[in-house]
Amino acid sequence: MSFVVAKNLTRNYDLSDPLIVRALTMRPKRILTAVDDVNFSIEKGTTYALVGESGSGKSTIAKMAVGLLKPSVGTLIVDGKNLNDPALAREDQLALRRRIQMVFQSPYASLNPRWRVGDIIAEPIKAFCLIDGIKAQSMRVSELLEQVGLAPSDATKYPHEFSGGQRQRISIARALSSQPEVIVCDEPTSALDVSVQAQVLNLLKALQKEYALTYLFITHDLAVVSTMANKIGVLNKGRLVEEQSPAGLFSRPQQDYTKMLLNAAPSINFD
Amino acid sequence: MSENLLEIKNIDVTFKTRHGILKAIDNLSLSVNKGEILGLVGESGAGKSMTGAAILGLIDPPGRLSSGQIWYKGQRIDQAPETIRGHEISMIFQDPLVSLNPLRRIGDQLVETILTHMPITKYEAIERARKGLEEVGIDPERINAYPHTFSGGMRQRVVIALALAPEPALIIADEPTTALDVSVQAQILDLLKRLCRERGTSIILVTHDMGVIAETTDRVGVLYAGRLAEIGDTRDILTNPKHPYTKGLVASTPRIDASSFDKTLYQISGSMPKLDAMPCGCAFHPRCEFVLDKCRSDIPSIIANRAACWLLDKEESLL
Ligand SMILES: Nc1ncnc2c1ncn2[C@@H]1O[C@H](COP(=O)(O)OP(=O)(O)OP(=O)(O)O)[C@@H](O)[C@H]1O
Ligand SMILES: Nc1ncnc2c1ncn2[C@@H]1O[C@H](COP(=O)(O)OP(=O)(O)O)[C@@H](O)[C@H]1O
Ligand code: SF4
Ligand SMILES: [Mg+2]
Ligand SMILES: [Mg+2]
Numbered sequence: 001m002s003f004v005v006a007k008n009l010t011r012n013y014d015l016s017d018p019l020i021v022r023a024l025t026m027r028p029k030r031i032l033t034a035v036d037d038v039n040f041s042i043e044k045g046t047t048y049a050l051v052g053e054s055g056s057g058k059s060t061i062a063k064m065a066v067g068l069l070k071p072s073v074g075t076l077i078v079d080g081k082n083l084n085d086p087a088l089a090r091e092d093q094l095a096l097r098r099r100i101q102m103v104f105q106s107p108y109a110s111l112n113p114r115w116r117v118g119d120i121i122a123e124p125i126k127a128f129c130l131i132d133g134i135k136a137q138s139m140r141v142s143e144l145l146e147q148v149g150l151a152p153s154d155a156t157k158y159p160h161e162f163s164g165g166q167r168q169r170i171s172i173a174r175a176l177s178s179q180p181e182v183i184v185c186d187e188p189t190s191a192l193d194v195s196v197q198a199q200v201l202n203l204l205k206a207l208q209k210e211y212a213l214t215y216l217f218i219t220h221d222l223a224v225v226s227t228m229a230n231k232i233g234v235l236n237k238g239r240l241v242e243e244q245s246p247a248g249l250f251s252r253p254q255q256d257y258t259k260m261l262l263n264a265a266p267s268i269n270f271d
Numbered sequence: 272m273s274e275n276l277l278e279i280k281n282i283d284v285t286f287k288t289r290h291g292i293l294k295a296i297d298n299l300s301l302s303v304n305k306g307e308i309l310g311l312v313g314e315s316g317a318g319k320s321m322t323g324a325a326i327l328g329l330i331d332p333p334g335r336l337s338s339g340q341i342w343y344k345g346q347r348i349d350q351a352p353e354t355i356r357g358h359e360i361s362m363i364f365q366d367p368l369v370s371l372n373p374l375r376r377i378g379d380q381l382v383e384t385i386l387t388h389m390p391i392t393k394y395e396a397i398e399r400a401r402k403g404l405e406e407v408g409i410d411p412e413r414i415n416a417y418p419h420t421f422s423g424g425m426r427q428r429v430v431i432a433l434a435l436a437p438e439p440a441l442i443i444a445d446e447p448t449t450a451l452d453v454s455v456q457a458q459i460l461d462l463l464k465r466l467c468r469e470r471g472t473s474i475i476l477v478t479h480d481m482g483v484i485a486e487t488t489d490r491v492g493v494l495y496a497g498r499l500a501e502i503g504d505t506r507d508i509l510t511n512p513k514h515p516y517t518k519g520l521v522a523s524t525p526r527i528d529a530s531s532f533d534k535t536l537y538q539i540s541g542s543m544p545k546l547d548a549m550p551c552g553c554a555f556h557p558r559c560e561f562v563l564d565k566c567r568s569d570i571p572s573i574i575a576n577r578a579a580c581w582l583l584d585k586e587e588s589l590l
Contacts, residue, residue, distance in 0.1 A: 053452040054423075163542050164315070193314040193479055198523035198536040205535070220452065223482070223525040227536055247529035264457040266482030268524050270506055 001080060002041035003214050004048075004065075004182055008074030011035040011060050034060045036238040037074070042231075044181075045212040049225035051261065052235030058218045059105075061235075062186040065216055066102045067093075078182060098128045101175035105187035107167035111159040117170055118155030121145070124178040144173040148203060165196030172203065176211075184216045189224060201227060222265050226250070234258050275342075276441060276473050277303040277326065277360075282339030282349075284321050284330060284497075286546075293546040295321045295334065297497045298572070303441065306471040308464070310488030310505065312478060312520070314543050317494040319477045323443040326475075327362060328352025344440075358388045361434040365446040367426035370433060371418045377404075377429050378414035381436055388437035403432040407462055424455030431462065438470075445477040460487045481524045485509055493517050496543055496554040498570075501578040514578040515559045553581065 016022060016029040035057040042048040050058050063069035065076055067083055075084040081096055082088070088096070101124070104110035111120055121141045124130075131137050142152035148169040159167055168188060175183050185204065189197040205228065207213060219225055225232055225246065232249050234242040234257065242255045253259045284296035296318050303309050311319045324330045326341060328349070341349040348355055364370055372380060381400035382393065389396070401411035407428040418426055427447060434442055444463065448456035464487060466472045476488055484491050484505060492502040493514065501514040512518045522537035541558045544550055550557055556566040565581050574583040 053454065165542065194481060194520060195314060195523050195539045196542070198525075198538040199540075201525070202535050202538055205533075221525075223527045226527055226529070226531045227525055227534060229532075245529075246532055250527055250529050260454060262527065264453040265527060266453070266456070266460075266480060266486045267527060268481045268485045268509060268521065269526060269528075270485065270510060 001077075003044035003079055004042040004216065005077040006038055006040050006061070006065070006074070007077060009035055009038040009061060009064060009071050009076065010073035011057075011064060011069065012072045034238050035064070035071075038235075038238075038240045040231075040233050040240065040243065042182075042214055042216065044214055045208065046230040047208070047215040047217050047225075047228050049217045049219060049229035049232045050235055051219055051222055051225060051232060053220060053261075055237075056235040057238040058220075058235060059186055060238075062102065062184050062216070062218050065182075065184045066100050067097055068102075094128065098124070098130075098178045099180050100182040100184065101178060101180040102184045102186065103168070103171045103175050103188045105190055107164050107171055107191060110171055111167055113159055115158075116155065117145075117157050117159065117162075120159070120170060121155070121174045121177050124174060128178050130178060140177070141173075144177055147176065147207070148173045149199075163196070164192050165199055168192065168196075168200050169203065172200075172207070176207065180213070181211075182214045182216070184218070186218045187220070188217075190219070190221070197224070204228070222250075222261060223267075234261070275302045276305045276344065278342040279322075279326070280340045280342070282325055282341065283337045284318075284325055284334055285337040286334045288333070288547075290547045294549075295497050295546060296325060299339075299494075299497075299499050300573075301492050301499065301502060303473050303475060304490075305440075305473055306467055307489045308467055308474045308476055308487055310476050310478065310484040310491035311494060312481065312484050312491060313494035313500075315479065316543060318497040319479075319494055320445050321497075322494070323362065323445050323475065323477060326352070326443060327356050327360060329356075329362075357384075357439075358437050359439055360441040360443065361437065361439040363427075363430055363434045363442060363444040363447045365449050367423070367430045368418075370430045371426060373418050376415050376417055377421075381414075381429075381433060384433055385436045399436065400432075403436050404429070406435070407432045408458070422455075424451050424459070427451060427455075427459060428462070431459070435466065435472075439472065441473045441475070442466075443475045443477070446479070447476075448483065449478070449480070456483075463487065481509070481520060493520070496549065497546070498554060499573060499579060500555070501580075502573070503577055513583060514555075514580045515561050515582070516555050517578070519558075553579075 011034050013032045013034055015032050052058055064071050075082050118141045121144055122137050125137055131140055141155050145152050145154055150169055189200050217228055229246055232246055233240050236257045242258050253262055279301050282299050286293045313319055325336050340347055343355055378400055382396045385396040385399050401414055404411045409428055448459050463474055488505045491505045491508050493500045495516050501517045509521055512521050519539035539558055552568045553566040553571055556562045561582055563581050571579045571581050573579050
């Protein structure tokens with residue numbers, strides 16, 4: 001079995017008016033299926049990219065993958081363990097959570113502005129009781145900062161003292177701090193300039209090689225995943241409409257929607 | 272030579288702060304020809320939006336245009352930019368909600384803009400508004416709709432219709448598609464290109480996306496830390512960049528290409544300097560692989576009408 005498996009992943013949102021209003025207006029319930037029966041699997045140490053336009057359900061899948069959101073139907077299985085198994089004991093669930101971390105799109109919104117960088121990075125270490133003792137914890141934080149190309153002295157600073165790219169490095173250090181095996185990256189470079197994006201993508205790749213990390217990489221930009229993805233899944237209105245290797249997808253897209261995405265992507269190549 | 276519609280000559284935009292005087296734009300010169308799309312590209316904070324604001328006289332205090340001149344159709348406008356703002360030169364912002372009033376019907380907003388700039392009757396203005404909507408691909412029957420009933424892409428098209436309504440000769444579009452899906456982006460960029468072709472409108476297109484530059488612009492200026500690093504024909508610049516910063520930008524742009532899998536992207540080390548910590552000499556020198564002694568002390572100006580880089584000086588003297 002693959003390391004990460006999404007099975008019949010489905011998420012509905014109830015957009016209906018409150019019951020009383022519905023009763024008065026006789027309008028039916030309105031249900032939006034943001035993610036509709038999505039299946040995919042990811043081998044250990046590889047990257048699976050999900051691409052699609054705004055509202056296609058990418059972030060909804062990301063949140064279900066890290067357990068921030070419950071699927072309406074279906075589940076995520078990591079290393080053979082069912083993330084959404086109600087019978088799972090609390091400590092087993094916690095142990096599973098530790099192994100899956102997330103890097104968010106906005107390096108501005110996702111870091112608490114009132115916390116020092118060191119505390120932000122140490123938070124998962126404390127939450128999962130991974131290292132005892134302040135001293136050992138701060139040594140681990142220094143190590144993580146260096147791993148993402150920042151300096152140990154940065155631990156005492158606040159997020160606003162960093163640029164967008166540096167903040168995204170801080171997010172990555174935080175994600176790494178619980179020694180996860182799976183990292184879900186939701187548009188990790190969309191808010192960054194190309195030059196900074198290249199730095200962050202290269203960092204993610206180097207970390208993957210070093211720790212055999214498994215990535216679920218979410219983006220709307222096909223060019224970004226061409227360097228990263230072993231497999232690309234195309235999401236359209238909550239449904240996975242196509243899945244291929246980058247080579248296959250770029251040369252022989254099967255669905256009209258995929259062709260449209262490829263055609264519309266602005267390209268720096270002159271042909 | 273083609274006709275210069277707009278000419279910016281050696282402008283500085285400065286901010287008086289506690290840390291002294293900061294230069295957000297430093298000695299910038301460029302021109303826009305009639306009917307062309309000029310791209311402005313560079314990292315966030317490079318001064319792209321500030322350049323647009325300077326042209327329209329929209330720099331917020333404590334910032335100000337502290338030196339240089341701006342000429343439009345042979346007239347100096349930096350002293351009285353309000354005479355051309357909106358009417359001759361209009362602006363499209365990244366966020367359509369900056370330009371649209373959420374509480375008013377789009378038709379009313381269009382008609383009002385038209386009436387403030389044109390001596391026509393209300394009836395004629397309504398007709399124009401309907402035509403304007405049609406031109407940007409929105410059903411004129413929706414003239415009485417409110418902005419929130421439109422998708423992001425449709426709202427941005429309404430904003431473009433608003434910007435076009437007074438029939439300006441120049442549009443400054445600041446990241447007009449950055450927040451939109453690629454499919455909608457492609458439609459809007461096509462629309463802007465069509466306008467240039469059909470009406471001879473000129474556009475300054477501000478973006479940080481090299482792909483958008485490649486597909487949309489005729490010429491491009493690359494900004495770095497408030498200074499012009501390189502300028503020229505878009506194809507020329509992207510296929511044969513001269514300035515090391517431009518080279519870095521082009522090389523670090525990922526391409527939709529199966530052969531790029533597992534390749535490390537080129538990366539420019541470090542980051543753009545803050546305005547209060549500008550290095551001496553060439554602002555790019557701490558990040559430059561080709562740095563010469565001279566680069567650390569002397570600021571290069573544009574050489575050979577192309578790039579502000581001492582390497583070109585060397586190249587020239589070898590010729
Ligand atoms: N809490 C919620 N309540 C109701 N609808 C929601 C909620 N969260 C998401 N949705 C809807 O679910 C769909 C998928 O949203 P999602 O955030 O997953 O999109 P996305 O693919 O990540 O888009 P983007 O590229 O804009 O980030 C959208 O139609 C969205 O409006
Ligand atoms: N009120 C201000 N005070 C000081 N500096 C400012 C102010 N507003 C903008 N700047 C600076 O001017 C520079 C150019 O900004 P801007 O034109 O918005 O960049 P871009 O659009 O290229 O991202 C930046 O370094 C920015 O920090
Ligand atoms: S002037 Fe010197 S430092 Fe600046 S870009 Fe050219 S070679 Fe590099
Ligand atoms: Mg999202
Ligand atoms: Mg800007």
